[in-house]
Amino acid sequence: MVGFALAFYWAPEDADQGFSQKIFYLHVPIALTAYACFGWGAWKALRLLWIGERRYDLESYTAIHMGVIFGLLTLVTGSIWAKVSWGVWWSWGERQLVLFLILFLFYSSYFMLRFSTEPGPRRERNSAVYALFGVVLIPVSFLAVRIAGTILHPTIFTHEGADLPGEMLAAFCVCLAGMLSLAGALYLVELSGKRIDASLRELKELLA
Amino acid sequence: MSAYAADVAALARKDLLLEIRSRDTLPAMLLFVVSALTVFHFALPEGSSERAETGLLWIAIVFTALLGLARAFAAEREQGVLDGLVLAPSDRSAIWLGKTIGVTVFLVLAELVALPAFALFFHPLSWELVAAVALANLGIAAIGTLLAAMAAASRARELLLPLLFLPLVIPVVIGGVGASVASNPGSFLAFLGLYDAVFAILCWASFEYVITE
Amino acid sequence: MIRARKLSKRFGDKRVLEGLELEVPRGGFVLVTGPNGSGKTTLLRLCAGLYAPTDGELEVDAPRGSIGFLGHEPLVYRELTPLENLDLYGRLYRLPERRERAGAMLERFGLWRARNERVATFSRGMLQRLALSRAFLHDPDLLLLDEPFDGLDADGAELLHAELAERSGATALVATHDPEALASRATARLALA
Numbered sequence: 001m002v003g004f005a006l007a008f009y010w011a012p013e014d015a016d017q018g019f020s021q022k023i024f025y026l027h028v029p030i031a032l033t034a035y036a037c038f039g040w041g042a043w044k045a046l047r048l049l050w051i052g053e054r055r056y057d058l059e060s061y062t063a064i065h066m067g068v069i070f071g072l073l074t075l076v077t078g079s080i081w082a083k084v085s086w087g088v089w090w091s092w093g094e095r096q097l098v099l100f101l102i103l104f105l106f107y108s109s110y111f112m113l114r115f116s117t118e119p120g121p122r123r124e125r126n127s128a129v130y131a132l133f134g135v136v137l138i139p140v141s142f143l144a145v146r147i148a149g150t151i152l153h154p155t156i157f158t159h160e161g162a163d164l165p166g167e168m169l170a171a172f173c174v175c176l177a178g179m180l181s182l183a184g185a186l187y188l189v190e191l192s193g194k195r196i197d198a199s200l201r202e203l204k205e206l207l208a
Numbered sequence: 209m210s211a212y213a214a215d216v217a218a219l220a221r222k223d224l225l226l227e228i229r230s231r232d233t234l235p236a237m238l239l240f241v242v243s244a245l246t247v248f249h250f251a252l253p254e255g256s257s258e259r260a261e262t263g264l265l266w267i268a269i270v271f272t273a274l275l276g277l278a279r280a281f282a283a284e285r286e287q288g289v290l291d292g293l294v295l296a297p298s299d300r301s302a303i304w305l306g307k308t309i310g311v312t313v314f315l316v317l318a319e320l321v322a323l324p325a326f327a328l329f330f331h332p333l334s335w336e337l338v339a340a341v342a343l344a345n346l347g348i349a350a351i352g353t354l355l356a357a358m359a360a361a362s363r364a365r366e367l368l369l370p371l372l373f374l375p376l377v378i379p380v381v382i383g384g385v386g387a388s389v390a391s392n393p394g395s396f397l398a399f400l401g402l403y404d405a406v407f408a409i410l411c412w413a414s415f416e417y418v419i420t421e
Numbered sequence: 422m423i424r425a426r427k428l429s430k431r432f433g434d435k436r437v438l439e440g441l442e443l444e445v446p447r448g449g450f451v452l453v454t455g456p457n458g459s460g461k462t463t464l465l466r467l468c469a470g471l472y473a474p475t476d477g478e479l480e481v482d483a484p485r486g487s488i489g490f491l492g493h494e495p496l497v498y499r500e501l502t503p504l505e506n507l508d509l510y511g512r513l514y515r516l517p518e519r520r521e522r523a524g525a526m527l528e529r530f531g532l533w534r535a536r537n538e539r540v541a542t543f544s545r546g547m548l549q550r551l552a553l554s555r556a557f558l559h560d561p562d563l564l565l566l567d568e569p570f571d572g573l574d575a576d577g578a579e580l581l582h583a584e585l586a587e588r589s590g591a592t593a594l595v596a597t598h599d600p601e602a603l604a605s606r607a608t609a610r611l612a613l614a
Binding site for chain 1: 431432433473
């Protein structure tokens with residue numbers, strides 16, 4: 001399944017218009033996938049609070065872990081794109097980047113929360129509530145960064161790629177699908193890994 | 209409905225009474241904010257703009273709030289009293305609301321000192337700034353109280369609270385500074401109101417899960 | 422009033438209760454005995470709703486407002502006076518005439534003279550008496566008491582016995598190191614390993 005995803009992911013390298021445009025095919029799908037992961041994590045968190053089955057905690061955590069990885073990649077690819085397009089590694093006017101910085105900080109704190117709380121129902125619930133806060137933070141920050149345009153550095157740089165003619169759009173969608181499949185595959189792999197760990201631990205407990 | 213309000217009032221009253229007795233949090237906040245403003249004066253090179261100064265005021269407010277929030281559940285934690293509140297038949301969200309009101313009162317009192325000090329040290333205030341501060345207080349107190357309860361469950365609670373708090377408070381700073389300096393403060397103030405409403409509801413609904421085992 | 426089936430509680434890797442079966446009928450008075458660490462406190466906290474079970478079922482047929490819980494902590498604010506503490510709990514438990522009830526409870530536990538002193542000045546025995554006043558303040562139907570005689574002097578113990586005698590209609594689950602003190606009241610015993 002991972003191979004399938006990778007095949008999709010590499011395909012649109014052909015439909016390029018120069019390096020800057022190529023990064024766009026990576027950067028935006030990665031960003032959208034990160035949002036999807038955070039959303040999925042929040043959904044699982046909500047299920048945990050509603051229904052209370054412990055497995056949702058692991059699922060929520062894994063989804064958010066994926067989200068942070070993709071978030072980091074978003075920042076990195078965004079930074080590369082900025083360097084290639086405008087010659088700077090970072091721009092406060094670049095709304096997507098700023099938004100992801102805020103989210104990256106937020107979700108990194110999620111991990112700090114998990115690391116410093118003893119495992120148990122307390123940690124599960126706190127993590128779930130925090131994950132819900134995260135998903136609410138996404139639109140709120142988006143709005144904030146948007147209205148902040150006048151007080152932060154103004155958006156001096158604009159970028160093309162706002163409208164995509166037919167075949168570029170198709171290539172973009174393929175890339176997006178590929179990225180989501182990649183995320184999904186990694187999610188399942190990591191989740192089963194964590195589940196095996198948990199089962200091992202439970203077995204050890206029973207034998208002890 | 210009035211039973212709920214009575215619970216909230218009882219809890220808020222309790223916090224204010226405790227502060228009057230022990231006098232540990234509020235004086236610290238007052239002293240901190242004035243010290244911070246003084247440090248900021250020395251941190252700003254000659255010829256810095258009024259906008260930069262205003263920005264620093266917001267930083268002072270955020271960190272003073274953090275100071276107060278670190279103590280928010282201190283009494284309950286140090287004396288193990290939280291169980292007593294959780295056992296009571298009242299809705300657990302009343303604990304959050306009562307505590308948030310208490311925190312807001314402390315913030316307002318600290319700002320009654322901070323804002324005049326700022327006007328004295330730096331430049332006069334605009335009514336937009338004051339309105340923004342008032343709105344921001346609610347959001348800061350709301351999420352801060354919930355996060356303080358979350359952090360209380362962890363081993364590294366003094367470290368964790370600022371980490372959890374700062375990313376969430378970025379939109380508040382954006383809204384607040386924007387309202388203070390931009391030419392269209394209305395939209396920033398509206399944004400602050402939106403932030404307050406959204407996060408207050410979220411905190412109110414989810415506090416139950418944070419406080420119980 | 423309390424029914425537990427296969428009740429288990431684990432804290433991380435530590436198993437405190439495993440497969441516990443318990444039935445406490447209305448009006449029953451059950452003593453819970455066992456060495457340190459056997460889970461007496463955990464059981465009481467589970468029944469009070471302060472912990473959720475890891476496994477199994479626990480049914481407690483009493484609303485929160487009619488549970489009287491005494492734990493290891495007195496659950497009072499040290500910077501407030503006994504009257505202020507009981508007034509707060511009176512409000513939270515929606516008691517009519519809370520001031521009178523608070524006063525009456527303090528008298529019954531011999532704390533009336535100290536009613537306006539900060540709890541921080543109290544001795545261990547006085548704290549325990551205050552904790553008991555708090556636990557009984559709202560006339561609970563279900564008593565969950567963890568080592569109620571801890572820290573009490575002879576007078577205090579007498580007051581507690583008197584209080585329990587008055588509340589003989591209530592259901593009680595009491596953890597204790599000294600079961601003989603309450604043997605006459607007990608309808609059943611539960612020994613934890």
